[in-house]
Amino acid sequence: xxxxxxxxxxxxxxxxxxxxxxxxxxxxxxxxxxxxxxxxxxxxxxxxxxxxxxxxxxxxxxxxxxxxxxxxxxxxxxxxxxxxxxxxxxxxxxxxxxxxxxxxxxxxxxxxxxxxxxxxxxxxxxxxxxxxxxxxxxxxxxxxxxxxxxxxxxxxxxxxxxxxxxxxxxxxxxxxxxxxxxxxxxxxxxxxxxxxxxxxxxxxxxxxxxxxxxxxxxxxxxxxxxxxxxxxxxxxxxxxxxxxxxxxxxxxxxxxxxxxxxxxxxxxxxxxxxxxx
Numbered sequence: 538x539x540x541x542x543x544x545x546x547x548x549x550x551x552x553x554x555x556x557x558x559x560x561x562x563x564x565x566x567x568x569x570x571x572x573x574x575x576x577x578x579x580x581x582x583x584x585x586x587x588x589x590x591x592x593x594x595x596x597x598x599x600x601x602x603x604x605x606x607x608x609x610x611x612x613x614x615x616x617x618x619x620x621x622x623x624x625x626x627x628x629x630x631x632x633x634x635x636x637x638x639x640x641x642x643x644x645x646x647x648x649x650x651x652x653x654x655x656x657x658x659x660x661x662x663x664x665x666x667x668x669x670x671x672x673x674x675x676x677x678x679x680x681x682x683x684x685x686x687x688x689x690x691x692x693x694x695x696x697x698x699x700x701x702x703x704x705x706x707x708x709x710x711x712x713x714x715x716x717x718x719x720x721x722x723x724x725x726x727x728x729x730x731x732x733x734x735x736x737x738x739x740x741x742x743x744x745x746x747x748x749x750x751x752x753x754x755x756x757x758x759x760x761x762x763x764x765x766x767x768x769x770x771x772x773x774x775x776x777x778x779x780x781x782x783x784x785x786x787x788x789x790x791x792x793x794x795x796x797x798x799x800x801x802x803x804x805x806x807x808x809x810x811x812x813x814x
Contacts, residue, residue, distance in 0.1 A: 542761035543773035546754040551780020553750030554628065555788075557612070558619025558781075560743050566617050567732045569744060570609060571723040576748025577755075578716040584756055585709040593706030598714040604699025605715030609722050611692020614685040622682020624785035625793045626667045628778035629801035630686035633660045635775060635811040637694020638701070656810030663804025667797060708759050775812050778805060 560569045611631075618627040636657060639649055649657070668683035696715070703711040727734055736744055758774050782801065785791040793801070 539761045539764040540773055542757045542764065544776070546758035546761065546774045547777040548780055549750045549754035549757065550774070550777035551628075552784065553747050553754065554615060554619065554777065555624065555781045555784040556743050556750065557616045557747045558624060558627075560740065560747060561616040561620035564736060564740060564744075565732050566613050566620070567723060567727045567730065568734050568736060569616055569747065570613055571720065571727055571734050572736060572741075572744040573748035573751065574609070574612075574716060574720045574723055576745050577752040578713070578720050580749065580752035581709065581712045581716050581755070584752075585713050588707075588709045590707040590709050593710055597706045598703055598710060600699045601703025601711035601714040602718040604696045604703060604711075605718035606722055607692045607695035607699060608715060609692075609719040611689045611696060612719075614692060615689035618682035618685030618689060619781075620682075622680060622685070623791055623793060623797075624789070625782045625791055625801060626680050626797060627682040627686040627689075628781040628785075629804040630664050630667055630683060631689040631693065632775055632778045632805055632808040633664060633687075633690040634693035634697065635808055636660060637691060638697045639811055641698050652813060653811050656807045656813075659803050659807025659810065661807075663800045663802075663807055666800025667804060712755055712759070775808050776805070 557569055557573065560573075611634075615627070615631050618631070639653060639657070643649055664683075664687070668680050668687075670678060670680045700711055700715060703714060724734075726732070754774075754777075761774070778801075
């Protein structure tokens, strides 16, 4: 059951990221974030109500609120990266997120296992392969969206650290705190930049779907951790970029060179090894 829930989370995350990237090609990224995160917030509030967990206190939820800020930055970078670059390049790079909590553990004196060092090496090799492409002048340049994908990985990795610290008392309330801070920040940014949050009727279903898929993935992975080991859940749920890549290939007919495909596979394998450790 834990494996099934984790794989379901990966599937839902992959679909949500693909839809979010498509939406960001037609709407402002802030509009995509604000609307989809608001939908997600409604979903997790329902989760808290069904779970009937007692409120743990404001101070206990501060790390989760910080995680929500990191998540918003990561999602904004990811959606923009998927909008301006090849999804087959951006999605695998964003999967490097597990390197961040590993670095935090290392700073606390927890030495990474040999398998994790190998995973880090593969992640870096994959990112280098994916992020470089020929330029018109005959040299090499950074691929479109690659830098944003790195920012997304840092944001998602920081989210993992914060949500882990904030979930000690209540996982549902931690997710609510994270989503609440994300929605608030998105609305503040939209106000400061005078970004319209209006969406036409034809775009609204996609934005609702992004929030619904993302929320469903969060709930599925959270329940998976209660039924299986965190390592297995982390490994299986980190496979979400495969879904995004396949959808880009099927729906958008996106093609990558053999070298890019190998680089993406190497980065994903590296991320799995880091999470498995």
